[in-house]
Amino acid sequence: MPEISSDGEDAWFRGSTEDYAAVVLDLGLPKIDGISVLQRWREAHITTPVLVLTARSSWQERVTGIDAGADDYLVKPFQMEELIARLHAIVRRTAGKSTSTITIGPVSLDARQMRVTVDGTRIHLTPLEYRALAYLLYNAGRVVPPHELNDHVYGIGSERGNNTLEVLVGRLRRKLGAGLIETRRGFGYVVNGEAE
Numbered sequence: 001m002p003e004i005s006s007d008g009e010d011a012w013f014r015g016s017t018e019d020y021a022a023v024v025l026d027l028g029l030p031k032i033d034g035i036s037v038l039q040r041w042r043e044a045h046i047t048t049p050v051l052v053l054t055a056r057s058s059w060q061e062r063v064t065g066i067d068a069g070a071d072d073y074l075v076k077p078f079q080m081e082e083l084i085a086r087l088h089a090i091v092r093r094t095a096g097k098s099t100s101t102i103t104i105g106p107v108s109l110d111a112r113q114m115r116v117t118v119d120g121t122r123i124h125l126t127p128l129e130y131r132a133l134a135y136l137l138y139n140a141g142r143v144v145p146p147h148e149l150n151d152h153v154y155g156i157g158s159e160r161g162n163n164t165l166e167v168l169v170g171r172l173r174r175k176l177g178a179g180l181i182e183t184r185r186g187f188g189y190v191v192n193g194e195a196e
Contacts, residue, residue, distance in 0.1 A: 008032030015041050019148065020048050021135075022091050024083070027054040027065070035068050042069035049090040051083070091138070102137050104193040107176055109137055116176075123175050128153055132168055136181060136191045145188040 003020075005011035008029035015023060015037070027034035038050055052070040065073050071090040074083060088111050101110045106119045114130060116123045125133065135152045136144060150165050169181055169189060182190050 006030075008034065008037045012037045012040055015046060015048060016044060019151075021138075021152070022049045022051065022087050024051050024053050024087070025070070027052060035064060038065070038068045038070060049093070051086055051090060053078075053083075102140075104137060104140055104191060105180065107137070107180055109134055118176055125172075125175065128168060129172055129175070132165075133172055133176070136189060140191040140193060143184050143188045143190045149189060 003014065003018075005014055009031040011023075011025065011029060011034075012032055014020075025034045025038060029037065032040075034052065034054070038052070041048065041050070049071045050069065051072045051074060052065040053074050053076065054065070055076045071093070072086050074086060092111070101108055103109075108117045109115075110117075111134065116125055116130065116133065131153045132149060135149060146165055153165070153168065169183070173181060180191060182192060184190060
């Protein structure tokens with residue numbers, strides 16, 4: 001679930017203490033400006049992908065943003081579809097993926113169309129199921145702790161317990177096959193296999 005910070009101080013704190021898939025950072029934030037927030041994150045070795053969003057359109061401003069550590073830059077006004085496409089692109093790049101589709105075994109997920117197929121047959125997932133599957137696929141080979149998957153699916157600070165997550169993963173297994181998502185008791189969930 002997306003989170004919003006109303007000022008640079010809050011954005012800097014959240015970005016320094018939470019694990020996000022990506023950040024859309026406005027340069028015109030109160031308290032601490034966006035460039036300073038970004039520079040502080042990079043100085044602290046925080047590598048979360050950042051898309052800078054600004055009304056400043058000069059090439060010098062774009063260079064400043066990229067030099068500060070931005071992964072991409074979008075000038076206002078913009079189309080929401082372009083923002084989403086650029087976010088997907090920087091998340092794929094940081095995960096080592098160059099296309100919008102990730103395939104592991106018989107399961108393919110197309111992030112652009114938000115479509116999942118098994119052996120070429122489309123599988124209908126709920127938004128929560130899709131978010132959980134996408135996160136696990138993009139983290140294939142790594143054990144994802146339950147609290148991390150819970151935060152990604154339901155939002156940071158969610159009151160939902162591990163049982164709710166187990167039910168969600170159980171539904172995914174029924175739809176996609178039992179072998180895709182492995183439970184490591186006491187550690188979390190892992191998708192085994194190499195992404196294509």
